[in-house]
Amino acid sequence: AQSVTQLGSHVSVSEGALVLLRCNYSSSVPPYLFWYVQYPNQGLQLLLKYTTGATLVKGINGFEAEFKKSETSFHLTKPSAHMSDAAEYFCAVSERSNYQLIWGAGTKLIIKP
Amino acid sequence: DGGITQSPKYLFRKEGQNVTLSCEQNLNHDAMYWYRQDPGQGLRLIYYSQIVNDFQKGDIAEGYSVSREKKESFPLTVTSAQKNPTAFYLCASSIGLADTQYFGPGTRLTVL
Numbered sequence: 001a002q003s004v005t006q007l008g009s010h011v012s013v014s015e016g017a018l019v020l021l022r023c024n025y026s027s028s029v030p031p032y033l034f035w036y037v038q039y040p041n042q043g044l045q046l047l048l049k050y051t052t053g054a055t056l057v058k059g060i061n062g063f064e065a066e067f068k069k070s071e072t073s074f075h076l077t078k079p080s081a082h083m084s085d086a087a088e089y090f091c092a093v094s095e096r097s098n099y100q101l102i103w104g105a106g107t108k109l110i111i112k113p
Numbered sequence: 114d115g116g117i118t119q120s121p122k123y124l125f126r127k128e129g130q131n132v133t134l135s136c137e138q139n140l141n142h143d144a145m146y147w148y149r150q151d152p153g154q155g156l157r158l159i160y161y162s163q164i165v166n167d168f169q170k171g172d173i174a175e176g177y178s179v180s181r182e183k184k185e186s187f188p189l190t191v192t193s194a195q196k197n198p199t200a201f202y203l204c205a206s207s208i209g210l211a212d213t214q215y216f217g218p219g220t221r222l223t224v225l
Contacts, residue, residue, distance in 0.1 A: 041122075
């Protein structure tokens with residue numbers, strides 16, 4: 001069965017520093033890949049997604065992610081963290097034949113002043 | 114403004130009572146979903162509906178029921194059979210099952 005692993009339940013970075021949130025999946029066939037962000041007590045908002053084509057995907061709020069098939073990874077990055085980036089981030093994947101989303105456990109991003 | 118609304122935002126119920134959570138969308142989406150979120154865990158799918166008058170169980174459907182009588186509405190009932198109902202419940206919708214899901218603001222249910 002497909003699984004999604006997000007390394008680190010909490011990640012802390014200083015304001016202005018690089019943000020790197022890791023996501024690995026288990027499928028041998030490239031799935032569809034998503035990153036969502038959740039602010040406290042709110043629903044989830046789509047940051048970006050990969051379906052086909054260019055492996056570097058740009059999203060909202062300056063985030064981007066790169067699909068690396070050989071590493072079965074879809075890590076999320078942002079060059080310079082802002083205080084408003086503090087939130088929980090979820091990686092999700094779906095098979096191309098079964099569209100049900102499989103979710104990672106989430107990573108809380110903490111921004112230090 | 115198109116979007117997904119969930120009401121109420123906070124809900125308190127006594128143990129043993131059934132409770133219904135509302136989800137409405139005006140995005141003209143065919144597919145709708147209910148997820149449960151617990152601290153430190155990803156989202157888990159309760160039920161989903163691909164089209165009006167049709168719905169399928171997700172991974173954790175036991176103790177829950179849904180209906181889909183209108184395209185815009187997908188209410189979730191948490192029954193007394195659900196052993197641990199306290200959680201954050203999220204509703205989502207998409208054009209179709211293969212399309213991006215968009216989420217409502219969620220309902221936090223606390224069973225006392």
